[in-house]
Amino acid sequence: MAVTSFESSLRQRCSNCSLREICLPLGLDAEELGRLDELVKRRRRVFAGQHLFRAGDPLQALAAVRTGFFKIYEVSAGGHEQITAFPMEGELMGLDAISADVHRGNALALEDSEVCEIPFTKLEGLLSDLPRLQHQFHKLLSGAIGNDHGLMMVLGTMTAELKVAAFLLNLADRLEARGQPRAIIHLPMSREEIGNYLGLKLETVSRMFSKLRDDGLIVTEGRKTEIRNYAALKDLCLQGSAHA
Amino acid sequence: MAVTSFESSLRQRCSNCSLREICLPLGLDAEELGRLDELVKRRRRVFAGQHLFRAGDPLQALAAVRTGFFKIYEVSAGGHEQITAFPMEGELMGLDAISADVHRGNALALEDSEVCEIPFTKLEGLLSDLPRLQHQFHKLLSGAIGNDHGLMMVLGTMTAELKVAAFLLNLADRLEARGQPRAIIHLPMSREEIGNYLGLKLETVSRMFSKLRDDGLIVTEGRKTEIRNYAALKDLCLQGSAHA
DNA sequence: CGGAAGATTGAAGAAACTCAATTTGTGTGG
DNA sequence: CCACACAAATTGAGTTTCTTCAATCTTCCG
Structure with missing residues (x-):
């Protein structure tokens, strides 16, 4: 028991995460990190070939890749698949689902992976309290748009x-x-x-x-x-x- | 004078805007709309062929198209232009600039247009106070990602x-x-x-x-x-x- | 070790591009 | 208001790029 609690306090926190400079909690102080930590459900495993979510699933939580690699793909009305991203460590998945409260994309693990899940409704509540986290979240959403534009440039030119x-x-x-x-x-x-x-x-x-x-x-x-x-x-x- | 103030109270408010069901203030009540109204600088004119902002400009305000048509284009390091959107009435421009506090894209008016400008820092402050506005803003950002994915599907397949x-x-x-x-x-x-x-x-x-x-x-x-x-x-x- | 899936390479075909000529549209000055 | 000039759009012919179809070759698991 002692070991377990030691381990969980040492490893399973955003504050100790090696990805904190890439993931959501960038630039937060200790108190803010603590509030965020309470929300995050850590280290859910997704094995290679498994889906973390599918198009049509209601948005419960955003997910950050902790380890591993995913592909996000959407299926058009005509049945064609298009991969829109290959998220890796520290990258968030499911941001496009906020618009309709439902996932547009399918998230498939390309290798055995672990994710941190952040219940979205709770996160929004926290954002109101923590302006810096709010701003960081907006930067993440905005950055996702910028990444997509980068891919459009590749596809188009x-x-x-x-x-x-x-x-x-x-x-x-x-x-x-x-x-x-x-x-x-x-x-x-x-x-x-x-x-x-x-x-x-x-x-x-x-x-x-x-x-x-x-x-x-x-x-x-x-x-x-x-x-x-x-x-x-x-x-x-x-x-x-x-x-x- | 009486006419001017009458007109301004009648026309120049989100609450009376014909685009309120499309633009940012979707689903807000009267009090929330009033708070948002205070921020918005309305009816800035941009003539055909003029830029509203250019890549590299610091992000001051998000802009919603009130009337007219724009094109948003980015220029790659190699000098190639890629148009990423054709925003029309009720659509926001500049969301991709939040990530780096600097515009990535150039916004050029394709015809004589009018925009409503929303100072971004002030908006973020308001979002903390108004959870519904915050959620609406997140939906808008998320929807922009979804739109981009739709275009990727077009470009890729x-x-x-x-x-x-x-x-x-x-x-x-x-x-x-x-x-x-x-x-x-x-x-x-x-x-x-x-x-x-x-x-x-x-x-x-x-x-x-x-x-x-x-x-x-x-x-x-x-x-x-x-x-x-x-x-x-x-x-x-x-x-x-x-x-x- | 064997089988299946993935990757590579070749040859022929289709789709989009380039170059070029013509037509249409737009705006301006006479 | 018309004529002119310039820009944009259309259409054609030939070429390039990518795809399709097909045959190996390799890699990865059971």
Whole structure:
């Protein structure tokens, strides 16, 4: 018992979370963190292939990825699937559900994962009391819009090669923001899922991986990818969208 | 003077605004509306071709379109422009700027327009006091994410013909939500701007307009477009994305 | 170790793009 | 009000890019 309570006080708190600089509680003081801590239901496990929520589910809680990787996909009226995000550690899922109190997207774990759940109604109550948390939450929502615009730019302006390059760079930068080496990327998603996300067919994605490999920008070993020349990859993206 | 004050009390209030069911103040009571009213700076004019804000400008105020039409476009590091939205009456602009306190996008008036400006810091203060307004604001932010996902679906899964059809349907539905006839659409944007938004070249957009016209779904007269067969246009979009 | 799913590569086809010419629309000054 | 000039839109022909179809090859589990 003593051990359990020790562990829970040590590990299961936002204040000790290694993701607190990325996740919701960024920039809160100890008292504010304590209030938030009370709300958060931590370390719910979601195994690879399982859904955390599905489109149509009522919004109960927002979820932050603690460990692992998810894909969020929406299904159109015509039945087509479109992946809208690949959330990783520290990223929130379900923000688009606030609008209608119902999830638009489906959240599927790509590998065994853990999430922290934050009951949304309770969170909104807390936001009224804690202006800094409120502002932080607005920044998160706004940032999600900005991320989506970034993807629109990729989808709307880039060729297949640039899309794949931008995809890898995006992952690299997000890994780096978490203190991990940006050069080594383990892709938990298939070529088909990457293609769906980027508006390409899986064969095209595969071809572009091969091309980037042949050009010496990356090294591929199945789903393990290493960025060999980050600067060149970045240049490729920049100059690529410049010719318009 | 008496007339002026009469007019201002009659016209220049959210409570009398014809857009209150679409814009921010949805579902507020009289007292809450009054508090919001105090913040809003109304009827700032922006003439066609003028910018309301530009990327890099510090976020001072969110802006709601009162009359007219805007385009929001972002410029990538490589210099490519991507239009991310065409806001019309009742729609908010600048939500993506909260994240970094700086505008990401540029807001250009496509026709002579009027906007209501809401100082953002003051708004956040008010949100803490008015839970219903806070919730409404969160719904708006969340809805913006949902809209973006809808566009991603269009960009990622649809052919040129379907993209244009979906674009027209989107406009039609938004007009209808404002009590205007959904069949008659005056497009304030050029073919090139439509193409930029949809990830197509202007010639392709033109061709698809012609195709939809030849198929009897729409009638075109320059930028004036009439939807002749709404149901068929909708079917086209649905079945189109089903084959995957 | 064997089977199935995922990934790669090739060749042929379709979709959208580029380049170019023509037509239409718009606004301005005579 | 018309004529002119300029910008936008349309249409055509040829090319590029991506997709489709198909055949391997690899990886990952049981």
